[in-house]
Amino acid sequence: MKLAFGRRSAILSVLGLTLLAGISPPTSARAEDFAPIRIGINAGLSADAVNQAAKEAAEKGLKVEVIEFTDWVVPNEALKSKEIDVNYFQHQPFLDQNAKKAGYDFVSVGVGTLTKLGLYSKKYKSIEELPEGAKVAISDDPVNGGRALELLQSIGLIKLRDGLTSAAIPADIVENPKKLDIIELPNQQIPRALDDVDLGQGYPSGMGLFGVDPNSALVFDGVQTRYALRFFVRREDEANKSVQEFVRTYQNSPEVRAILKKHFGDLTVPAWD
Numbered sequence: 001m002k003l004a005f006g007r008r009s010a011i012l013s014v015l016g017l018t019l020l021a022g023i024s025p026p027t028s029a030r031a032e033d034f035a036p037i038r039i040g041i042n043a044g045l046s047a048d049a050v051n052q053a054a055k056e057a058a059e060k061g062l063k064v065e066v067i068e069f070t071d072w073v074v075p076n077e078a079l080k081s082k083e084i085d086v087n088y089f090q091h092q093p094f095l096d097q098n099a100k101k102a103g104y105d106f107v108s109v110g111v112g113t114l115t116k117l118g119l120y121s122k123k124y125k126s127i128e129e130l131p132e133g134a135k136v137a138i139s140d141d142p143v144n145g146g147r148a149l150e151l152l153q154s155i156g157l158i159k160l161r162d163g164l165t166s167a168a169i170p171a172d173i174v175e176n177p178k179k180l181d182i183i184e185l186p187n188q189q190i191p192r193a194l195d196d197v198d199l200g201q202g203y204p205s206g207m208g209l210f211g212v213d214p215n216s217a218l219v220f221d222g223v224q225t226r227y228a229l230r231f232f233v234r235r236e237d238e239a240n241k242s243v244q245e246f247v248r249t250y251q252n253s254p255e256v257r258a259i260l261k262k263h264f265g266d267l268t269v270p271a272w273d
Contacts (some may be wrong), residue, residue: 110247118217132255140184228271
């Protein structure tokens with residue numbers, strides 16, 4: 001299948017998970033009840049859980065194509081242009097920030113997982129070892145970068161202007177006793193930049209994709225409900241029966257939970273519990 005995305009290079013792969021001939025759906029659901037759907041996700045270890053849900057959905061008669069992306073721009077553009085039917089890679093604050101600029105009219109049809117944010121290093125074993133002037137890579141989007149700045153503040157490395165939450169940007173730093181050099185990069189580039197910086201923010205799934213142990217962060221923040229990943233659709237598709245069935249399958253699958261536990265332990269937890 002050729003996908004007419006404007007940035008094909010951002011797509012890692014297209015995995016078509018189809019209903020195999022000879023498999024009969026359970027009596028509670030018929031194949032004709034569901035229209036095929038395409039779901040866009042981030043490439044990484046968390047994709048294994050989505051692919052597992054797609055296999056289980058096929059047993060119910062629901063054909064799912066799982067499309068993996070390597071950036072955080074194309075999945076929303078693909079949803080807007082109807083190249084996919086649902087995406088699952090972002091939390092509500094991230095969408096809210098980007099919807100203002102791009103005019104997205106998406107709604108959440110279910111929550112997925114909650115993931116801790118970590119600060120990773122290939123050069124140091126503890127935060128205390130960081131030298132003066134250390135290079136610290138954070139995400140260049142204002143929501144996830146703000147979350148990293150919050151974490152840096154919580155461990156005493158910087159101080160932000162009063163009253164800020166995830167909206168903080170480097171210009172909001174009012175105290176920087178170690179004279180940290182804050183470098184903003186696209187989030188997906190940070191794992192590869194760890195050889196060149198002293199510390200970098202990251203989510204466990206993204207770090208695992210580049211061979212970094214997801215559990216190896218020097219420090220993690222807490223699980224925060226506002227950062228739960230969500231399944232988003234175009235507003236006119238809020239009642240899409242196939243998408244709703246897929247979300248139920250994902251949330252109710254013991255195998256999905258097992259995969260998440262295997263890859264991430266307690267770093268990623270189901271937000272629907």
